[in-house]
Amino acid sequence: xxxxxxxxxxxxxxxxxxxxxxxxxxxxLAVVWVxxxxxxxxxxxxxxxxxxxxxxxxxxxxDYKYTSSGELLVNxxxxxxxxxxxxxxxxxxxxxxxxxxxxKTDYGMxxxxxxxxxxxxxxxxxxxxxxxxxxxxxARVHLTLADKKLFSSDSLPAKASVTLFxxxxxxxxxxxxxxxxxxVAAAIEGLNTEQVTVFSQHGKQLSSxxxxxDEQALLVGSAAKEAQLIQKVExxxxxxMMPSQFAVSASVELSHKKMSxxxxxLLVGPSGEGVIIRKKTSNRGLTNNDxxxxxxxLQVNEELEYSVGSKTEQSTQLAGHVERVSIAVALTANxxxxxxxxxxxxxxxATGLNxxxxxxxxxxxxxxxxxxxTPPAEVANSKSELVTQxxxxxxxxxxxxxxxxxxxxxFQMALLILMPASIxxxxxxxxxxxxxxxxxxxxxxQEVSQWLEAQEASNAR
Numbered sequence: 001x002x003x004x005x006x007x008x009x010x011x012x013x014x015x016x017x018x019x020x021x022x023x024x025x026x027x028x029l030a031v032v033w034v035x036x037x038x039x040x041x042x043x044x045x046x047x048x049x050x051x052x053x054x055x056x057x058x059x060x061x062x063d064y065k066y067t068s069s070g071e072l073l074v075n076x077x078x079x080x081x082x083x084x085x086x087x088x089x090x091x092x093x094x095x096x097x098x099x100x101x102x103x104k105t106d107y108g109m110x111x112x113x114x115x116x117x118x119x120x121x122x123x124x125x126x127x128x129x130x131x132x133x134x135x136x137x138x139a140r141v142h143l144t145l146a147d148k149k150l151f152s153s154d155s156l157p158a159k160a161s162v163t164l165f166x167x168x169x170x171x172x173x174x175x176x177x178x179x180x181x182x183x184v185a186a187a188i189e190g191l192n193t194e195q196v197t198v199f200s201q202h203g204k205q206l207s208s209x210x211x212x213x214d215e216q217a218l219l220v221g222s223a224a225k226e227a228q229l230i231q232k233v234e235x236x237x238x239x240x241m242m243p244s245q246f247a248v249s250a251s252v253e254l255s256h257k258k259m260s261x262x263x264x265x266l267l268v269g270p271s272g273e274g275v276i277i278r279k280k281t282s283n284r285g286l287t288n289n290d291x292x293x294x295x296x297x298l299q300v301n302e303e304l305e306y307s308v309g310s311k312t313e314q315s316t317q318l319a320g321h322v323e324r325v326s327i328a329v330a331l332t333a334n335x336x337x338x339x340x341x342x343x344x345x346x347x348x349x350a351t352g353l354n355x356x357x358x359x360x361x362x363x364x365x366x367x368x369x370x371x372x373x374t375p376p377a378e379v380a381n382s383k384s385e386l387v388t389q390x391x392x393x394x395x396x397x398x399x400x401x402x403x404x405x406x407x408x409x410x411f412q413m414a415l416l417i418l419m420p421a422s423i424x425x426x427x428x429x430x431x432x433x434x435x436x437x438x439x440x441x442x443x444x445x446q447e448v449s450q451w452l453e454a455q456e457a458s459n460a461r
Contacts, residue, residue: 039065039073042082056085098124119143126184130164135176138165146190158191160184165201177206218254221320225252229351233327236350237343245333251326259317267309278305325359327351332368340365 008016044050050072057064062082063075074082099121109117123141130139139162146158162180166172181196198207229250237246280303327347335343340363353359 038076040076040079042072042074042086044072044086053082053086057082060085097121098128115145119145122188126162126187129183129187130162130180135167135170135172136164137167139163140165141184143188145188157195158188159195159197160188160191161197161199163199163201164206172200172206181207218256218320222252222254225254225322226250229325229327232350233329233347236346237329241331241333245331247330249328251328252322253324254319255317255321255323256319257317258319261315261317263313263315265311265313267311276304277307279303322357324357325351325353327353327361329361329363331363331365334365 042053044053047070050066050070053072054064054066057074060081062078062085064082065073067073097120101117101121101124123143126141126143127139130136130141141163142161144156144159147156162184164172164180177198178193180198181193184196185191185193196207197205200206229252230248233248233250234243234246237248282301282303284299284301329343329347343363344361347353347361347363348359351361353361
């Protein structure tokens, strides 16, 4: 090795030293790159949760960093354990106790203490049941049990408030909320589903009250009545026209008021008198002293006692009765005014319109409008193509990014192995490219000189 180094020229020696230094530097950088810890952010909702996680990381000796911007970073190699601690921290904030509160019965417990303990136990059991559902991460339940008193009119109904922490990315549907209300109401005695209020984790009310339910029922009833009227009108018009020559619309306004009325009246006979319940008749004779007058006469007194009865009628008019009906028909078939008048009479009779209530029916003729522009279907297709192409590009780029992330670790290892080997190979090639020995160089120079002299002699001749 020493002979090889001595035979190198200064340029080759400097090249070999530079190659060796480059190998050392690249090796150190590669080792630092591989050994250096990679940190990944942990999603936290608030500062309290970050503090709880830091406390658990300290207890379990996890490598973490907390930045000035409030971001919590953890070593990528310990990410799985940190996720478990995160779930544990989220669950530990709401510790639920169930019926095990009654395992150690205290016989000196007062009635009020027993009631409070039972309420806590039922809240905990409901929280556990709701948390076991696939779309709920955690749930909080607060109950107000019915206060039973001697008179039922003085008792207060049971109520419940439920807060649902749904799984990330899951959106609660109306059917899910109704199922939660039914589950809670079935578990508590005297609790109706209308008294169960459901909230989301962001404080948004998911359940609808009784007023909202009544409003929804009125909307559904109005839509059903409108559909029936439209079906009747279309059936009649189909006897005279093609379906493409008419369009029908109906509007039914339902009452949103609930009214109660009480009517009182007296019960009298046909002549306006009441019913005789007692009759008393008395006779008394009268004596006349005048000789010219009539003889003694008889005086009759009659006493009648009547009883007049009363009638009370109480009527309740529920919300949902029809207040007004409006029907509109647009025609593209050219019919005369006389035919339109007949159609109005026919439709009014078929649908049961009441003019005194304010019901109306309108039939109008419109000339068909012919459009020469691009059909809507082609415009929609072109728009869909324009929207689909960027979306496809985004999907392709997303897939490529995921594949690069998966192959990044293997690329690091291959680069770490091949880089020093390639540098060593380059250095060996440079070392092997040494100059010829001195004797061989002199012999070569002598041969070249002889060849040159022979060439000059041949040229001189």
